[in-house]
Amino acid sequence: MTRPLRLSPDRLFSSDPDQRSIARALYAQVAGLPIVSPHGHTDPRWFATNDAWRDATSLLLSPDHYLFRMLYSQGVDLARLGVPSREGTPDTDPREAWRTFASHYHLFRGTPSQLWLDHVFAEVLGLEVALDASTSDLYFDHIAEQLFTDAFRPRALFDRFGIEFLATTEGADDPLQAHRAIRLSGWQGRVVTTYRPDGVIDVEHEAFRPAMVRFAALTGEDVWTWSGYLAAHAKRRADFRAAGATATDHGHPTARTANLEPREAAALFERVIRPGPSAADAELFRAQMLTEMAKMSIDDGMVMQIHPGSIRNHNAQLFASHGRDRGADIPGRADFVNGLKPMLDVVGNSTDLTIILFTLDESTYARELAPLAGHYPCLKLGPAWWFHDSPEGMRRFREMTTETAGFYNTVGFNDDTRAFLSIPARHDVARRVDCAFLARLVAEHRLADWEAAEIAQELTVGLARRTYRL
Amino acid sequence: MTRPLRLSPDRLFSSDPDQRSIARALYAQVAGLPIVSPHGHTDPRWFATNDAWRDATSLLLSPDHYLFRMLYSQGVDLARLGVPSREGTPDTDPREAWRTFASHYHLFRGTPSQLWLDHVFAEVLGLEVALDASTSDLYFDHIAEQLFTDAFRPRALFDRFGIEFLATTEGADDPLQAHRAIRLSGWQGRVVTTYRPDGVIDVEHEAFRPAMVRFAALTGEDVWTWSGYLAAHAKRRADFRAAGATATDHGHPTARTANLEPREAAALFERVIRPGPSAADAELFRAQMLTEMAKMSIDDGMVMQIHPGSIRNHNAQLFASHGRDRGADIPGRADFVNGLKPMLDVVGNSTDLTIILFTLDESTYARELAPLAGHYPCLKLGPAWWFHDSPEGMRRFREMTTETAGFYNTVGFNDDTRAFLSIPARHDVARRVDCAFLARLVAEHRLADWEAAEIAQELTVGLARRTYRL
Amino acid sequence: MTRPLRLSPDRLFSSDPDQRSIARALYAQVAGLPIVSPHGHTDPRWFATNDAWRDATSLLLSPDHYLFRMLYSQGVDLARLGVPSREGTPDTDPREAWRTFASHYHLFRGTPSQLWLDHVFAEVLGLEVALDASTSDLYFDHIAEQLFTDAFRPRALFDRFGIEFLATTEGADDPLQAHRAIRLSGWQGRVVTTYRPDGVIDVEHEAFRPAMVRFAALTGEDVWTWSGYLAAHAKRRADFRAAGATATDHGHPTARTANLEPREAAALFERVIRPGPSAADAELFRAQMLTEMAKMSIDDGMVMQIHPGSIRNHNAQLFASHGRDRGADIPGRADFVNGLKPMLDVVGNSTDLTIILFTLDESTYARELAPLAGHYPCLKLGPAWWFHDSPEGMRRFREMTTETAGFYNTVGFNDDTRAFLSIPARHDVARRVDCAFLARLVAEHRLADWEAAEIAQELTVGLARRTYRL
Structure with missing residues (x-):
């Protein structure tokens, strides 16, 4: 829903x-x-x-240690989020990384990250539905479109x-x-x-x-x-x-x-x-x-x-x-x-x-x-x-x-x-x-x-x- | 009252x-x-x-260090509460110990002990009056009756x-x-x-x-x-x-x-x-x-x-x-x-x-x-x-x-x-x-x-x- | 105003x-x-x-380290407030010291000092206007009058x-x-x-x-x-x-x-x-x-x-x-x-x-x-x-x-x-x-x-x- x-x-x-x-x-x-x-x-x-x-993942997710630390704490591998290691940036599909993030977005309930992101989504990017697994692609596409x-x-x-x-x-x-x-x-x-x-x-x-x-x-x-x-x-x-x-x-x-x-x-x-x-x-x-x-x-x-x-x-x-x-x-x-x-x-x-x-x-x-x-x-x-x-x-x-x-x-x-x-x-x-x-x-x-x-x-x-x- | x-x-x-x-x-x-x-x-x-x-004292009072530490801090001897020492359990009358507790129950105002105990008294034991010196025996008897x-x-x-x-x-x-x-x-x-x-x-x-x-x-x-x-x-x-x-x-x-x-x-x-x-x-x-x-x-x-x-x-x-x-x-x-x-x-x-x-x-x-x-x-x-x-x-x-x-x-x-x-x-x-x-x-x-x-x-x-x- | x-x-x-x-x-x-x-x-x-x-400054200001520490933290020299040094009490004009205090009174917003002082001013001293640069002399005179x-x-x-x-x-x-x-x-x-x-x-x-x-x-x-x-x-x-x-x-x-x-x-x-x-x-x-x-x-x-x-x-x-x-x-x-x-x-x-x-x-x-x-x-x-x-x-x-x-x-x-x-x-x-x-x-x-x-x-x-x- x-x-x-x-x-x-x-x-x-x-x-x-x-x-x-x-x-x-x-x-x-x-x-x-x-x-x-x-x-x-x-x-x-x-x-x-x-x-x-370029895209939501490289702009909003993979550089933000507030976000990936929380996902990491719940067992999500950093490579899945496109976070660079000493060997370079993993070749994770940005859309797939965003999906991983979206399906874990509930982890941020009660955190300032959710407040900030929802403000970015709503006010800066003009999104009107909440982020979750079902809206992940809609987000990814909408953001890509805007960024260009x-x-x-x-x-x-x-x-x-x-x-x-x-x-x-x-x-x-x-x-x-x-x-x-x-x-x-x-x-x-x-x-x-x-x-x-x-x-x-x-x-x-x-x-x-x-x-x-x-x-x-x-x-x-x-x-x-x-x-x-x-x-x-x-x-x-x-x-x-x-x-x-x-x-x-x-x-x-x-x-x-x-x-x-x-x-x-x-x-x-x-x-x-x-x-x-x-x-x-x-x-x-x-x-x-x-x-x-x-x-x-x-x-x-x-x-x-x-x-x-x-x-x-x-x-x-x-x-x-x-x-x-x-x-x-x-x-x-x-x-x-x-x-x-x-x-x-x-x-x-x-x-x-x-x-x-x-x-x-x-x-x-x-x-x-x-x-x-x-x-x-x-x-x-x-x-x-x-x-x-x-x-x-x-x-x-x-x-x-x-x-x-x-x-x-x-x-x-x-x-x-x-x-x-x-x-x-x-x-x-x-x-x-x-x-x-x-x-x-x-x-x-x-x-x-x-x-x-x-x-x-x-x-x-x-x-x-x-x-x-x- | x-x-x-x-x-x-x-x-x-x-x-x-x-x-x-x-x-x-x-x-x-x-x-x-x-x-x-x-x-x-x-x-x-x-x-x-x-x-x-057996009774209120041995069940609720003498094993509970949340309770007897507070009474002890106000000068009540542990023996009066039936708390065992290295020499064994004192032969304090359980009813008397309960009276000592009841007459000091005001010490627990604002503490979680009072919240927990009042819930036990009201919900678990069906008591309808508050614990104090005047209701101590009523409590003791009512609880003994229930426990049997x-x-x-x-x-x-x-x-x-x-x-x-x-x-x-x-x-x-x-x-x-x-x-x-x-x-x-x-x-x-x-x-x-x-x-x-x-x-x-x-x-x-x-x-x-x-x-x-x-x-x-x-x-x-x-x-x-x-x-x-x-x-x-x-x-x-x-x-x-x-x-x-x-x-x-x-x-x-x-x-x-x-x-x-x-x-x-x-x-x-x-x-x-x-x-x-x-x-x-x-x-x-x-x-x-x-x-x-x-x-x-x-x-x-x-x-x-x-x-x-x-x-x-x-x-x-x-x-x-x-x-x-x-x-x-x-x-x-x-x-x-x-x-x-x-x-x-x-x-x-x-x-x-x-x-x-x-x-x-x-x-x-x-x-x-x-x-x-x-x-x-x-x-x-x-x-x-x-x-x-x-x-x-x-x-x-x-x-x-x-x-x-x-x-x-x-x-x-x-x-x-x-x-x-x-x-x-x-x-x-x-x-x-x-x-x-x-x-x-x-x-x-x-x-x-x-x-x-x-x-x-x-x-x-x-x-x-x-x-x-x- | x-x-x-x-x-x-x-x-x-x-x-x-x-x-x-x-x-x-x-x-x-x-x-x-x-x-x-x-x-x-x-x-x-x-x-x-x-x-x-004697006066507002020597009674209320220069002995009160709650007050002068705050003013000092904002760059006010202690001598201007009549605070004694090892060389004795400075010959600061008490009325002038009070003016310095009054013109910095906003620094105490949200502090207990303001609560206490306003109570002293209103309840003890009967003042009816707030202290600021414009009312400093009124305060100083009124307080002096009362104190005598x-x-x-x-x-x-x-x-x-x-x-x-x-x-x-x-x-x-x-x-x-x-x-x-x-x-x-x-x-x-x-x-x-x-x-x-x-x-x-x-x-x-x-x-x-x-x-x-x-x-x-x-x-x-x-x-x-x-x-x-x-x-x-x-x-x-x-x-x-x-x-x-x-x-x-x-x-x-x-x-x-x-x-x-x-x-x-x-x-x-x-x-x-x-x-x-x-x-x-x-x-x-x-x-x-x-x-x-x-x-x-x-x-x-x-x-x-x-x-x-x-x-x-x-x-x-x-x-x-x-x-x-x-x-x-x-x-x-x-x-x-x-x-x-x-x-x-x-x-x-x-x-x-x-x-x-x-x-x-x-x-x-x-x-x-x-x-x-x-x-x-x-x-x-x-x-x-x-x-x-x-x-x-x-x-x-x-x-x-x-x-x-x-x-x-x-x-x-x-x-x-x-x-x-x-x-x-x-x-x-x-x-x-x-x-x-x-x-x-x-x-x-x-x-x-x-x-x-x-x-x-x-x-x-x-x-x-x-x-x-x-």
């Missing part, structure tokens, strides 16, 4: 009539605002070439989505060609890069050495000396700034920072660039580099984003067969209070610096992050991240941070996605959840309606624009 | 009219489904002998409760006589055992050595050698399978696992069976044995349940005077992400194995358990456990796991109880809380009503039947 | 009509009850001298607030002069002290030595020997008892306790009183002293309060410039289960002792604190503390502790404040949040209305009176 696909205009609002009507009114004021996306992972080549996408039209090219969708600003993320060893091409193309869409130097900071990364070679080539610095290495970072930061970047991004295993004497730091550098550094040295070097990056941010004004706590490639077998980013990243505990102290001892009281903190460990929201951000001038709280980028996750974020850090030490929403078509869906979910939270405060007489309206505006565009210095 | 005892048909549903009416409709479809109880601690001798129980009727014998209640499947738990050194007697009796009730080898794995358990002696006697293996020890496990697992078991259960202090080379494992075994093994070796041996058990589960198809994180016998004085299981088990922090990795490196990607994880540390729900279960094919999430087996606890479980793991990586409800009369109450609470959670998702347009209905059915019987391979 | 300042009579109640009407009825029964404040930090000299306060009237002297407000009992907190080296003056004055208000010996226990405190010198002078004991030191504590505890104290208070960095042999304890004492003790010894000494204090509490009947887990003076630069208590205390993780065990091994089963536990680490509520308090006779749970002393924080406290510990292992509300004018506001928030929580249980048929009414009474006055032995 084919089911209709309909998005309720009241979705994600409380069913309490008071709260719902307040939420509706708040949402009405922010639903149409532009999308400010200062942190994400879309591919800049899409906007450089403006080429059409000009209206579904990347730039056209960028405009249709009302995107005011879109940041991508590139490594320190990236030549930024796609971004140059965008600028040279004369297209007016504001797509800029973000400086993510992890690949040349994490000496345990399997591709550290080739990244360093490219880093050297791009900067002309002797990156194998501590001073040359730092100079190379400064140069590349300047390149990124010139390409429009306003922020850096740091995805470390932990929140540890360090503040070594220059001589100690240089000695550490010497040790870690030799083959087979100790785990302790590798960790200390990452720690030291956060402080170095913070100091450079005071100089060049780039906003610093720290995303600690993901234990990458937990599944050894899958990493061996499929490599990175295959859904086997698992959160670990985080310790911001002790971890960040060395860096904060250096830069914590600066009012010229903004450091945005993200966590995968919700137990730190009320215990660590809100108290830190509610005190240190340089610290702000990034939105609920990754696994927590969901209605319940975003609600918990507000419930556990607002009373200590307030709304004004947060920075608005980050969609953090490579799934371009879902960007409006993700911002819509965030706006709705924030309006629902504000509506509860108003309905419980903890906030005036006009205050809530101001805050909704701030959470939607104001804080992001100001924090990321757009 | 005597108060009436009445259970509202809407208990545990939201008071929001929308949500309540959706919850009612969902609940109406699952309220009458059979009880599937794949994890519990009832005494199989009850069903083997079908003897009548045939309708209150174990098998009669088993049928009346609509139990489809009931698992008990026995040690590796248990001869399974009661289960044999049940089978030989010709009674059709499906009561099966579960293989719980902790007593012969935890070398720090005070009864390890006598358990090993029985383990050897039952298997004819030389359990004091590593190969004989493993062979004994394999034999006993086969015995348990033959007695109907579909699962094993492992209650370790931590979630640590290990994957030692066979030679190292054998050497470790040699060390730990000597008197006075080190705590580190004892822990490493438990860790290694989880991996051994997982490998055997791939061979014999038994579902593996891991319940880590209870710090047993925290109260040294009470342990000295009263022994184990006297309410002094306190949860500790758990670390599944690092703890399980060695085992998952071996078996994690198997689709032939099911490992069900339980936790007493709710901070792991969203941070560790949901991401792990939402990725590894072998992992599933057991329901909210022990202290968290309660309306708020079950709600938090759904709120913190569903968005990442979905509903289909969970396994339905476990009553986990030795309190037989409360089994319907516990399943009823779980069904109501699940329906209330689903009703919120429907009322907030995050799930369609027909999807919720399917899920309610799955959470009530479907997932348990399939996961436990019944 | 000037906005009216109005407090809704329904604030903090659920907007669900059922729950709201139940909450209203419960609150109506407790709103007018006296204030019992067994744990706080008001200055006893206020009540001794009954001098008038007799009705706003400390004792008059004490009476007006309906305070039945108010505890302050003094160090072991405090001569208790203000408390003596209060008693000698003939005033009937019950303001008593609390014994807080941290200053002579924490050998890492920068003022440990001068505090010990005063401790010796006040007791005539040789406090530099272990036996003299313990005798000095006993004497001062007796002094405090004589001055009305019923409780002690212990603010340690961790919940660690120890139970050393007397000889080991004496040797440890010898080590830590020498200059530059090791951090491990300092920690062990604090741990041992909790057990010593618990033993003395069994002797003298003083209720023991343990507040662990605040990492003091996290901001090194601010500590250097401004000293302690400047908003840079950040919560750390707590471990009650292992930390308290040595002490509980000694006193845990005592029914003559009450130890009240507080936490800044909410992840311990359900995992550690509720199970411990739901078992050990000596343990009770203090209310949501500090950063968690807020509507969401108090709600989480009830949701995460009630099901295991019940209501009767909690102790009512502590305002824990030095902000005297906000005491009614804080108790009002607590009463409302508790009534809202109870109302939900009633509306969901988890509690009878008459049970909820009894509990509301207990949470408001009964438990505090009994637990603190008033």
Whole structure:
């Protein structure tokens, strides 16, 4: 039996009539605002070439680890979904892969993936029936048809989505060609890069050495000396700034920072660039580099984003067969209070610096992050991240941070996605959840309606624009 | 003043009219489904002998550590409640013990114990007034009267409760006589055992050595050698399978696992069976044995349940005077992400194995358990456990796991109880809380009503039947 | 535009009509009850001298780290708010400081500070417009005017607030002069002290030595020997008892306790009183002293309060410039289960002792604190503390502790404040949040209305009176 696909205009609002009507009114004021996306992972080549996408599977399914991890957890082989392994992209028929996905779509009930996808299907792609095994081919054909039209090219969708600003993320060893091409193309869409130097900071990364070679080539610095290495970072930061970047991004295993004497730091550098550094040295070097990056941010004004706590490639077998980013990243505990102290001892009281903190460990929201951000001038709280980028996750974020850090030490929403078509869906979910939270405060007489309206505006565009210095 | 005892048909549903009416409709479809109880601690001798129980105190109070721990925390001596010490069962008058309990019954307000007991009193025992000091004797007499009727014998209640499947738990050194007697009796009730080898794995358990002696006697293996020890496990697992078991259960202090080379494992075994093994070796041996058990589960198809994180016998004085299981088990922090990795490196990607994880540390729900279960094919999430087996606890479980793991990586409800009369109450609470959670998702347009209905059915019987391979 | 300042009579109640009407009825029964404040930090000299306060800034703003930490986090210099540094109180114009505060008042939206302050402004001070830049001077003048009237002297407000009992907190080296003056004055208000010996226990405190010198002078004991030191504590505890104290208070960095042999304890004492003790010894000494204090509490009947887990003076630069208590205390993780065990091994089963536990680490509520308090006779749970002393924080406290510990292992509300004018506001928030929580249980048929009414009474006055032995 084919089911209709309909998005309720009241979705994600409380069913309490008071709260719902307040939420509706708040949402009405922010639903149409532009999308400010200062942190994400879309591919800049899409906007450089403006080429059409090919099919539902390669666009929506096989690159999305939110989707294939769930199917994998239920015994579905990744090859059946067209997910690339180290041996390349399997020659799975995309239509067949989509069928596999469709017949398992019920697994996503109650997850944000279903919310996002149904929004993409209904609002972006104009589908009117729900996805299941019986509608799989209809979906696949309809999507293919749409993708070949000009209206579904990347730039056209960028405009249709009302995107005011879109940041991508590139490594320190990236030549930024796609971004140059965008600028040279004369297209007016504001797509800029973000400086993510992890690949040349994490000496345990399997591709550290080739990244360093490219880093050297791009900067002309002797990156194998501590001073040359730092100079190379400064140069590349300047390149990124010139390409429009306003922020850096740091995805470390932990929140540890360090503040070594220059001589100690240089000695550490010497040790870690030799083959087979100790785990302790590798960790200390990452720690030291956060402080170095913070100091450079005071100089060049780039906003610093720290995303600690993901234990990458937990599944050894899958990493061996499929490599990175295959859904086997698992959160670990985080310790911001002790971890960040060395860096904060250096830069914590600066009012010229903004450091945005993200966590995968919700137990730190009320215990660590809100108290830190509610005190240190340089610290702000990034939105609920990754696994927590969901209605319940975003609600918990507000419930556990607002009373200590307030709304004004947060920075608005980050969609953090490579799934371009879902960007409006993700911002819509965030706006709705924030309006629902504000509506509860108003309905419980903890906030005036006009205050809530101001805050909704701030959470939607104001804080992001100001924090990321757009 | 005597108060009436009445259970509202809407208990545990939201008071929001929308949500309540959706919850009612969902609940109406699952309220009458059979009880599937794949994890519990009832005494199989009850069903083997079908003897009548004696009185309220020995049936409901003195074996229930949920109850006497609360009274003890308020200064009530355990002897007054008829709780056995190492010196035996005190000769407290059961009626007097019940009076002590009744006059403290207000302590249980807001706890699941009160919900369960009131359901037992009203639904199972037909009482119509609330328990307090003034009704204590009425209760005691009424219950005694009922218990002597045939309708209150174990098998009669088993049928009346609509139990489809009931698992008990026995040690590796248990001869399974009661289960044999049940089978030989010709009674059709499906009561099966579960293989719980902790007593012969935890070398720090005070009864390890006598358990090993029985383990050897039952298997004819030389359990004091590593190969004989493993062979004994394999034999006993086969015995348990033959007695109907579909699962094993492992209650370790931590979630640590290990994957030692066979030679190292054998050497470790040699060390730990000597008197006075080190705590580190004892822990490493438990860790290694989880991996051994997982490998055997791939061979014999038994579902593996891991319940880590209870710090047993925290109260040294009470342990000295009263022994184990006297309410002094306190949860500790758990670390599944690092703890399980060695085992998952071996078996994690198997689709032939099911490992069900339980936790007493709710901070792991969203941070560790949901991401792990939402990725590894072998992992599933057991329901909210022990202290968290309660309306708020079950709600938090759904709120913190569903968005990442979905509903289909969970396994339905476990009553986990030795309190037989409360089994319907516990399943009823779980069904109501699940329906209330689903009703919120429907009322907030995050799930369609027909999807919720399917899920309610799955959470009530479907997932348990399939996961436990019944 | 000037906005009216109005407090809704329904604030903090659920907007669900059922729950709201139940909450209203419960609150109506407790709103007018006296204030019992067994744990706080008001200055006893206020009540001794009954001098008038001076202005809004010095009374409400510059001593309140909840307020200035938030402003500091947004880049406002502390000197602009009149906050004293190590060089003394800055000569900031109080009216100007108040303007700075008023123009940033929106930062407190959604925080308990705004709830408390608006209550102070509206109910205590009779203001009718909201605070913002445009009303700053009006506020400042109005408050100054009020403060100079007799009705706003400390004792008059004490009476007006309906305070039945108010505890302050003094160090072991405090001569208790203000408390003596209060008693000698003939005033009937019950303001008593609390014994807080941290200053002579924490050998890492920068003022440990001068505090010990005063401790010796006040007791005539040789406090530099272990036996003299313990005798000095006993004497001062007796002094405090004589001055009305019923409780002690212990603010340690961790919940660690120890139970050393007397000889080991004496040797440890010898080590830590020498200059530059090791951090491990300092920690062990604090741990041992909790057990010593618990033993003395069994002797003298003083209720023991343990507040662990605040990492003091996290901001090194601010500590250097401004000293302690400047908003840079950040919560750390707590471990009650292992930390308290040595002490509980000694006193845990005592029914003559009450130890009240507080936490800044909410992840311990359900995992550690509720199970411990739901078992050990000596343990009770203090209310949501500090950063968690807020509507969401108090709600989480009830949701995460009630099901295991019940209501009767909690102790009512502590305002824990030095902000005297906000005491009614804080108790009002607590009463409302508790009534809202109870109302939900009633509306969901988890509690009878008459049970909820009894509990509301207990949470408001009964438990505090009994637990603190008033």
